[in-house]
Amino acid sequence: MPTPTRPYRGVSASDRKAQRREQLLDAGLELLGTQGCGRTTMTAVCATARLTERYFYESFRNRDDLLVAVLDRIADQLRDVVLDALQRATGDAAAKGRAAIAAFIEVIERDPRIGMAALVESASTDAMRQQRHQLLRTFAELVVTQARELYGEDALPSPRDEINALLFIGGLAELIVAWLNGEITASGQDIVDAAAHQFATSMHQ
Amino acid sequence: MPTPTRPYRGVSASDRKAQRREQLLDAGLELLGTQGCGRTTMTAVCATARLTERYFYESFRNRDDLLVAVLDRIADQLRDVVLDALQRATGDAAAKGRAAIAAFIEVIERDPRIGMAALVESASTDAMRQQRHQLLRTFAELVVTQARELYGEDALPSPRDEINALLFIGGLAELIVAWLNGEITASGQDIVDAAAHQFATSMHQ
DNA sequence: TTTTATTGACAGTGCGCACTGTCAGATTTG
DNA sequence: CAAATCTGACAGTGCGCACTGTCAATAAAA
Numbered sequence: 379m380p381t382p383t384r385p386y387r388g389v390s391a392s393d394r395k396a397q398r399r400e401q402l403l404d405a406g407l408e409l410l411g412t413q414g415c416g417r418t419t420m421t422a423v424c425a426t427a428r429l430t431e432r433y434f435y436e437s438f439r440n441r442d443d444l445l446v447a448v449l450d451r452i453a454d455q456l457r458d459v460v461l462d463a464l465q466r467a468t469g470d471a472a473a474k475g476r477a478a479i480a481a482f483i484e485v486i487e488r489d490p491r492i493g494m495a496a497l498v499e500s501a502s503t504d505a506m507r508q509q510r511h512q513l514l515r516t517f518a519e520l521v522v523t524q525a526r527e528l529y530g531e532d533a534l535p536s537p538r539d540e541i542n543a544l545l546f547i548g549g550l551a552e553l554i555v556a557w558l559n560g561e562i563t564a565s566g567q568d569i570v571d572a573a574a575h576q577f578a579t580s581m582h583q
Numbered sequence: 584m585p586t587p588t589r590p591y592r593g594v595s596a597s598d599r600k601a602q603r604r605e606q607l608l609d610a611g612l613e614l615l616g617t618q619g620c621g622r623t624t625m626t627a628v629c630a631t632a633r634l635t636e637r638y639f640y641e642s643f644r645n646r647d648d649l650l651v652a653v654l655d656r657i658a659d660q661l662r663d664v665v666l667d668a669l670q671r672a673t674g675d676a677a678a679k680g681r682a683a684i685a686a687f688i689e690v691i692e693r694d695p696r697i698g699m700a701a702l703v704e705s706a707s708t709d710a711m712r713q714q715r716h717q718l719l720r721t722f723a724e725l726v727v728t729q730a731r732e733l734y735g736e737d738a739l740p741s742p743r744d745e746i747n748a749l750l751f752i753g754g755l756a757e758l759i760v761a762w763l764n765g766e767i768t769a770s771g772q773d774i775v776d777a778a779a780h781q782f783a784t785s786m787h788q
Numbered sequence: 789t790t791t792t793a794t795t796g797a798c799a800g801t802g803c804g805c806a807c808t809g810t811c812a813g814a815t816t817t818g
Numbered sequence: 819c820a821a822a823t824c825t826g827a828c829a830g831t832g833c834g835c836a837c838t839g840t841c842a843a844t845a846a847a848a
Contacts, residue, residue: 383823384815384816384817384822384823384824385816386815386816386823386824386825387815387816391824394824414709416708416709419804419805419806420805420806420807421804421805421806429826430825430826430827430828431806431807431808431828432808432825432826433825433826434807435807435808440806440807441805441806498706498712501703501706501707501712502706502707502708503621503707504619504621507703507706511760511761511764514757515761515766537767537768537769538777540767541758541767541769541773541774541777542777542781544754544757544758544761544767545751545754545755545757545758545777545778545781546750546754547754547757548753548754548755548756548757548758548760549749549750549751549752549753549754549755549757550750550753550754551753551757552719552749552750552752552753552754552756552757553746553749553750553753555716555753556716556720556749559716561720562742562745562746562749563742564742564746568746569746572743572746572747572750573750576747576750576785579784579785580781580784580785588793589792589793589794589845589846589847590846591793591794591795591845591846592845592846596794599794624834624835624836625835625836625837626834626835626836634796635795635796635797635798636836636837636838637795637796637838638795638796639837640837640838645836645837646835646836
């Protein structure tokens with residue numbers, strides 16, 4: 379089993395490998411976001427990606443490894459979008475917070491698989507749960523940082539800010555889940571409104 | 584396989600069956616709350632309950648059936664405790680809300696297995712997830728009802744009350760999870776304080 | 789005591805899935 | 819062309835667990 383070095387169909391070995399990895403991650407997101415964690419088996423991922431098992435183990439040690447990688451990619455994407463929205467936003471603290479939340483919601487509205495995978499199915503296995511928890515904590519810290527920056531001296535003192543940030547992020551997650559499941563007759567706008575209002579009233583004195 | 588009718592060791596047939604069911608539910612809670620859903624197998628539950636497989640299928644159709652029953656029992660217990668606290672509580676709206684939240688937290692603090700099972704592990708399988716979601720919705724509705732009663736005309740109009748209740752309950756769940764995992768240096772009191780404050784500020788105009 | 793219900797132990801089956809190994813055919817290189 | 823490597827298909831193994839069936843020992847009833 380020689381290490382891949384030679385170009386194939388005009389694509390270098392490392393590019394091919396990276397491409398296959400992406401295919402597998404895409405398949406993982408598709409299955410995780412539409413069929414659920416239980417049906418996201420190694421076999422099913424390979425079938426969806428139209429790749430055989432050997433290429434699965436080329437990029438991932440096992441099933442958990444792939445699932446965590448899928449969540450990682452989502453976390454990166456969401457963080458980038460939120461930070462970008464914060465940079466672009468103009469206006470007061472409330473406006474900036476609202477812009478960040480709107481960007482977050484928009485990604486999920488455009489591709490609900492992301493929301494289902496990151497907020498619902500991510501609670502299925504120990505490995506993913508750890509990842510999900512870290513994701514929420516990351517965003518909670520982001521909320522804290524922004525609140526300090528936006529509200530300055532009016533920001534909450536530690537550790538009340540951390541607690542409130544967790545309350546906010548956890549609540550937002552639950553709200554989005556209910557929304558994705560169609561249990562709430564609300565538009566994306568309504569969710570953004572409620573969340574933005576919550577942020578504005580709970581993260582400062 | 585005759586239907587059980589005869590007393591055994593001085594216990595009637597129906598009592599014996601009910602007793603075995605309780606043993607299995609206890610074992611289910613123990614495993615779910617300390618080992619996690621993955622290790623809460625039918626075999627493990629039987630071993631922990633010191634009963635053989637046939638008695639498992641005497642009371643439950645399958646593994647999911649037991650898991651849901653475990654959550655059901657927890658939901659009943661929590662609901663009873665909260666309603667009881669609301670009835671006993673005196674004082675203004677904030678005091679009543681706080682009493683209810685304190686009762687909720689106290690149950691979980693006394694037996695963390697309940698919190699782990701109902702808030703963490705309950706997200707592991709589809710069947711339990713449905714149950715968990717319904718549990719949160721039930722408490723969210725309880726929050727709405729109480730808020731209407733406590734705040735009267737100052738209560739939020741529908742559906743903003745529902746949305747805010749979901750935000751509140753979801754946040755509380757996440758906060759408790761972080762607390763149970765020891766990721767937050769806070770006492771039960773601190774959790775109650777933060778949650779009560781959140782309730783008081785977000786559920787009325 | 790004889791008969792029958794009740795219990796516990798445990799073998800045994802079936803299934804799904806993770807994971808490994810083999811092989812022939814396609815593609816590139818010399 | 820020949821040689822090396824890359825690829826896809828697929829058989830085959832092992833494991834854990836849900837779930838079923840049997841049987842001997844025990845306790846209660848006749």
